[in-house]
Amino acid sequence: MAQVPVPVEERLFSLVLALLATETGLTKSEILSTVQGYRQRFSKGGDNANLERQFERDKDDIRDLGVPLETLDSPGEIGNNQTLRYRIPKGAYELPRDVVFTPDETALLGLAAMVWREGSLSGESRRALLKLRSLGVTADEPVIGYAPRVRLRDPAFEPLDAAIQKQVRVRFSYLKPGEERATDRDVIPLALVQYQGRWHLSAEEADGDTKLFLLRRIVGPITTGKAAPDRPGDHMAAAVAGLEQVWERQVAELEVEPGSDTATRLANRRGAVVNGDHATVHFVDVNILADELAGAGPEVRVISPSDLREAVVSRLKKVAADHG
Amino acid sequence: MANAPKAQPLQARDKLAFLLSLVPYLVDHDRVTVAEAAEHFKVPADQIRDAVNLIAVSGLPGDTAAYQHDDLFDIDWDAFENDDEIVLTNRVAIDDSPRFSAREAAALIAGLQYLSALPENADRASISSLMGKLSRGTSGEPAQVGVEALDTRESVAPTLALIRDSVEKGVQLELDYLSSRGDFERRRVDALRVESIDADWYLRGWCHLREAVRTFRLDRISNAEITDTPIEHRAADVKLPETLFEGSPDDLEVVIDVAPSAMTLLADYIPDGARTDDRGDRIRTTVRVSHYHGLKRLIASMPGVVTVVAPPEARVAVAEWAAEAVARYDA
Numbered sequence: 001m002a003q004v005p006v007p008v009e010e011r012l013f014s015l016v017l018a019l020l021a022t023e024t025g026l027t028k029s030e031i032l033s034t035v036q037g038y039r040q041r042f043s044k045g046g047d048n049a050n051l052e053r054q055f056e057r058d059k060d061d062i063r064d065l066g067v068p069l070e071t072l073d074s075p076g077e078i079g080n081n082q083t084l085r086y087r088i089p090k091g092a093y094e095l096p097r098d099v100v101f102t103p104d105e106t107a108l109l110g111l112a113a114m115v116w117r118e119g120s121l122s123g124e125s126r127r128a129l130l131k132l133r134s135l136g137v138t139a140d141e142p143v144i145g146y147a148p149r150v151r152l153r154d155p156a157f158e159p160l161d162a163a164i165q166k167q168v169r170v171r172f173s174y175l176k177p178g179e180e181r182a183t184d185r186d187v188i189p190l191a192l193v194q195y196q197g198r199w200h201l202s203a204e205e206a207d208g209d210t211k212l213f214l215l216r217r218i219v220g221p222i223t224t225g226k227a228a229p230d231r232p233g234d235h236m237a238a239a240v241a242g243l244e245q246v247w248e249r250q251v252a253e254l255e256v257e258p259g260s261d262t263a264t265r266l267a268n269r270r271g272a273v274v275n276g277d278h279a280t281v282h283f284v285d286v287n288i289l290a291d292e293l294a295g296a297g298p299e300v301r302v303i304s305p306s307d308l309r310e311a312v313v314s315r316l317k318k319v320a321a322d323h324g
Numbered sequence: 325m326a327n328a329p330k331a332q333p334l335q336a337r338d339k340l341a342f343l344l345s346l347v348p349y350l351v352d353h354d355r356v357t358v359a360e361a362a363e364h365f366k367v368p369a370d371q372i373r374d375a376v377n378l379i380a381v382s383g384l385p386g387d388t389a390a391y392q393h394d395d396l397f398d399i400d401w402d403a404f405e406n407d408d409e410i411v412l413t414n415r416v417a418i419d420d421s422p423r424f425s426a427r428e429a430a431a432l433i434a435g436l437q438y439l440s441a442l443p444e445n446a447d448r449a450s451i452s453s454l455m456g457k458l459s460r461g462t463s464g465e466p467a468q469v470g471v472e473a474l475d476t477r478e479s480v481a482p483t484l485a486l487i488r489d490s491v492e493k494g495v496q497l498e499l500d501y502l503s504s505r506g507d508f509e510r511r512r513v514d515a516l517r518v519e520s521i522d523a524d525w526y527l528r529g530w531c532h533l534r535e536a537v538r539t540f541r542l543d544r545i546s547n548a549e550i551t552d553t554p555i556e557h558r559a560a561d562v563k564l565p566e567t568l569f570e571g572s573p574d575d576l577e578v579v580i581d582v583a584p585s586a587m588t589l590l591a592d593y594i595p596d597g598a599r600t601d602d603r604g605d606r607i608r609t610t611v612r613v614s615h616y617h618g619l620k621r622l623i624a625s626m627p628g629v630v631t632v633v634a635p636p637e638a639r640v641a642v643a644e645w646a647a648e649a650v651a652r653y654d655a
Binding site: 007008009010012013014016017018020021033034035036039061062064065066067068092093094095096097098099100101104105107108109111112113114115116121123124125126127128130131133134135136138142143144145146147148149150151153154155161164165190191192193194195196197216219234235236240243244259260261264265267268269270271291292294295296297298300301309313315316317318319320322323324 | 364379419438457468476478522523626
C-alpha cells in the first residue's frame, strides 16, 4: 500500500496537540507509535533511529516557536531516557488571560514588527504578528503611514546573534581605529544593541571584564567555540547605560559656520547646543565623531578636546593628500 | 542542492505558527468567512483554506490510538464547501493563543524602542505597560538583542508630531529645507508617508514648489509649521516610488576606489548593476550623486578608505574641501 507522506506541519501540529492534551506526559515510544506523522513510519520492535532523530529536530523547532515542551522523569526511574515523559503544560503554553492588546497597541506592535523586514529577526517578527492576530483584535488605522526599517548590514550580526542564542564563545579579529593590525578576541557574547544607529556587541573578555565592540570594526569571519558559562542579567540595559554614561560625559566644543549644512544638522542632533557660531555636542566614540566632522570640511572647526581636534586634522590631511 | 533540506524547517515552523494562531481565532469566532480570516491575518485566502482543511482532520491519537472522530477537530463542511465559511463544530487541546517566544517578544520590544520617536509612541507610561505585557506573554528568558533610539526620540519626535498633526488636520506643512545642493528653500508639503532607515528619518510628501513627490530628511528640516491651507494630495491618491531616492538624469557618476570593508557604507550610492573590479586591496566601482556638494562630504567622512578616481573635477572638489578645512586649523 503506497503511503502519502504526512506533511511536516501536520506532524508538528499533531505533536503539539498530543503533548498539550496529556497531563502525565507521553514517553518517546508512545509518541512515535501513536502520533500522526510518526506512527506511519514507526516500526514495532524494529529500528526507529531515524524517527528518533526526527523527533529530536521537531522538538527544537517547536521550542523555537516558544512552545514550552517539558520533560518529566518517571517516578522511581530518574535519568532513564526510555521512561522520560514529554508534555506541554497548558498554563505555560497559553498567553495569560490578562495579556490583551487594544486596537492602537495592536497597530503599534504591527509597526514594531515591520522594523525587522530584513535579516535574522524577520522570521520572529512575522511569527509574532501571527500570534498577535490570533487574538482577533483589529488594528487601528494609522493617521499617516509609516515604513520603519532597521537594517542588519553588518555581516557579523547574524553569526553573533546565533552564538548568543546558542550560548557559545566566539573568536574574531577586531580593528581598533588608529591601529595598523586587527587583534584576535576570544569572548563570551552577551548582547547585541543598536545605539545611535550602530550595532554594538557586549561581551566578556578572558580577564572577566565586559567590553563593547562596534560590529563594523570586526574584520573577517566569526568563529564559534565551546559552550559558554551562564551569564544571567540584562546585558542590553547594562550596555545602553554604559554608552549613555560615556555620551553624557564626553562633550566636544566646535566652531560652526552659521546657516551651513553642518549647523542645521547639528541643531537637529540630540543634546547638541548651537549658539551662533559656537556649538557643543555629546559623543561616545571620538573616531566616529571625527569621521563625521571631517565630512563637514571647513564648515566646522574643533576647539576641544584636543584628541578629537587631532583626529579630525589628520583625517582631513589624509583626504587632501589622497586627492592631490 | 546540499542546502535545500535546511530551508524546510523554517517553512514548516511558519506553517505551524500559523495553525496554532488560526485555531484560537476560529474558536473565538463562531462563524467567519474565509475572506474575513484572510483579511485579518493578511494572508491569501487559499492559505486559510489549506490550514482549515488540515485542522479539520487533525486531533489526538485518543485512547485507542486510532484518531477517532471525537478526538479530532471538526468543521461544518457544508458551510465551508458551499459558502466559504468556517464554523468549528468540535475542538481539541487548544483554547487560547500561544505565548510569544523570547525572540519574538524581543523583536517586538526592540521595534517599539526603535519607534520611540513616533507620536503614537509618545506616552511613555503606556509603552512601558505594553512592553510589560509582552514580557509577561513570553515563554523563556528574554533574548539579548535590542535597539536604543534615545537620540531619535529627542531629535526627530517634535517634527514627527507636527507631520502627524498636519495629516490629521488635512493641511499643508511649511518648512525650511536644506537641499542636497546646500540651498535653503521654504517649501510647502502635503505629507504622505514617514519612512526610516536605522537612525535616519524621512518624510515623503508632495512638494508644492517642485510639483512632484519628494523625500525630505528630517534632520535637514527646520522651522516647520502647520498652515491653514488644505492639502491637495492624499496618500491614497499618490503612488509613491518604491525607493526613497529616485535617480535623476542630471546625476553625476563618480569612479571611486574603496576598501572592501567600507562597501556596505556606500551601498546606497552605488547604482544597481554598477561594475566592480578588484584592484589589489581596493574595489573600483561607481557611485551616483546629485551634486559635488554631497560627494565631498561623503568622501571626506570616510578618510583612508575611499578615494575618488574620476572625473578630475570631483577629485578637485574633494581635495579643496579638505584643504580649506585644514587651513582653518593653521590660521
